[in-house]
Every structure is written in C-alpha cells, then in structure tokens.
Amino acid sequence: MVLLTNIFARNPGTLTGPGNNTYLIDGAEPTLIDAGVGHPDHLNELARVLGGRALARVLVTHGHPDHASGVPALRARWPGVLVHKWVGDGANPGWLPLRDGDTVCAGGDVLQVIYTPGHAIDHVCFWQPESRELFCGDMMTKTTTIMVPPAARGGSLRDYLASLQRLAALEPIVAWPGHGEVIHAPVQRIAEYLAHRAERERQVVACLDNGVTDLDGILARVYADTAPALWPAARLTVEALLEKLGRVPRYDAI
Numbered sequence: 001m002v003l004l005t006n007i008f009a010r011n012p013g014t015l016t017g018p019g020n021n022t023y024l025i026d027g028a029e030p031t032l033i034d035a036g037v038g039h040p041d042h043l044n045e046l047a048r049v050l051g052g053r054a055l056a057r058v059l060v061t062h063g064h065p066d067h068a069s070g071v072p073a074l075r076a077r078w079p080g081v082l083v084h085k086w087v088g089d090g091a092n093p094g095w096l097p098l099r100d101g102d103t104v105c106a107g108g109d110v111l112q113v114i115y116t117p118g119h120a121i122d123h124v125c126f127w128q129p130e131s132r133e134l135f136c137g138d139m140m141t142k143t144t145t146i147m148v149p150p151a152a153r154g155g156s157l158r159d160y161l162a163s164l165q166r167l168a169a170l171e172p173i174v175a176w177p178g179h180g181e182v183i184h185a186p187v188q189r190i191a192e193y194l195a196h197r198a199e200r201e202r203q204v205v206a207c208l209d210n211g212v213t214d215l216d217g218i219l220a221r222v223y224a225d226t227a228p229a230l231w232p233a234a235r236l237t238v239e240a241l242l243e244k245l246g247r248v249p250r251y252d253a254i
C-alpha cells in the first residue's frame with residue numbers, strides 16, 4: 001500500500017485509547033478508512049494532508065459512532081465524497097452498499113470487502129491481496145482484546161471467532177486497526193485472541209459448574225484483574241459468551 005497516513009479522530013477515551021485511527025489512502029481517488037467523529041481538528045488535519053484536493057471516498061468498517069458519526073461533517077467539508085458501508089442500513093440514505101467480496105477503489109489501489117460480523121453485525125474489513133495488508137477495524141488491536149456484545153446489541157461471539165479464523169486464513173502480513181498501533185504479526189495476534197477467548201470460556205464454564213450463574217457474579221470472578229472502568233464492556237462480553245454456550249444469563253446482583 002502506498003501513501004498511507006493515519007489521522008487520529010481526536011476522540012480519546014477508555015475504549016478508544018488516544019482516539020480512533022482513520023487511514024487516508026492517497027492517490028487518484030483519495031480514500032479515508034473510517035470517518036471518525038467529526039472533530040474539527042480531524043477535518044483540518046485531513047484537509048492539510050490533502051493539500052487542497054477533494055476527499056473522494058470514505059469506507060466505513062462498521063456503524064459504531066466512533067467509526068461512522070463523522071460522515072455528516074466530512075460531507076459538509078467535501079460535498080462530493082462517496083460513503084460506502086455494509087448493506088442493510090436504511091437509516092443512512094445515500095450511503096453506497098458494500099457486500100462480501102466487492103472491490104472498491106482506494107487511492108490508486110483496489111481493496112476487497114471481507115464481511116466480518118461479531119463485534120458488530122455490519123462489520124467489514126478491507127483487504128489488499130497483493131500487499132497482504134488488512135484494514136481490520138475493530139476486529140483486533142495490538143495490545144488489548146475486543147469487546148464482543150450480545151445479540152441484542154448486534155454482536156455474536158460465535159460469529160466473531162469465525163471472522164477471526166477467516167482473517168487468519170488470508171495470512172495478512174500487516175493489519176491496520178481502528179485503535180492503537182499497527183499489527184505486524186496479525187496471524188500470531190489472531191492465534192492469541194482465539195486462545196484468550198477459549199480460556200475465558202473455560203473460566204465461565206467453571207463458574208457455571210460451581211453454581212455461579214448470575215451475570216455479575218461471573219463477571220466478578222472472571223474479570224477480577226480487569227480495571228473497573230472496563231467492566232461494562234467485559235459484562236457485555238460475558239453475556240455474549242453465555243449466549244454462545246446456550247445459557248440465558250441471570251441478572252442478580254452480586
């Protein structure tokens with residue numbers, strides 16, 4: 001991939017780190033991977049890198065606000081920009097649909113759409129097969145795990161694990177995540193993720209076998225070493241894991 005610039009979305013937080021990554025792929029059709037949140041400094045930095053040229057296209061990995069809510073601001077700044085997202089989102093008229101296996105121009109290159117549900121029902125990655133580079137959105141990060149919500153919030157742990165395995169089969173040599181640093185050994189990172197999820201599942205099953213069946217009780221035992229600020233996300237992941245196991249979570253207080 002050539003002429004790639006990471007422009008932070010300026011939305012630091014507990015779950016976003018220093019702020020979302022948005023990647024400008026420059027060339028004949030300047031293309032931004034993910035839209036950020038519309039922060040003026042993000043738009044200004046993007047305009048500076050473009051040097052007076054128009055932004056041609058935005059490719060959205062999924063509809064979570066930290067990745068997609070900046071679209072209106074980008075359209076206001078560059079009225080002709082084309083915005084692409086996974087199909088089935090009638091709430092966003094004017095967005096061009098993406099489907100699994102589609103190809104789309106990005107800068108002076110072509111990316112393939114890989115449908116990767118799990119973290120979100122509309123999650124996609126963008127794959128460059130020649131350079132074996134992957135824009136992986138919220139599928140993985142270099143240093144942390146990914147929150148996988150239950151079905152009521154558009155997630156599925158079973159789908160997420162299958163999506164990870166699909167990405168591993170591509171054998172990418174570099175992955176550009178939506179948060180944090182570039183991942184230079186993504187296949188190894190995916191293997192670590194799969195092992196971690198398997199260990200969490202063993203821990204939850206052990207809780208169930210010992211009569212701990214309420215959601216918050218499981219959370220307190222399995223995530224005892226996790227910072228309290230991350231417990232809301234961990235709670236959703238436990239709920240998704242219970243769904244995968246075919247168990248309806250109880251919501252008793254600890």
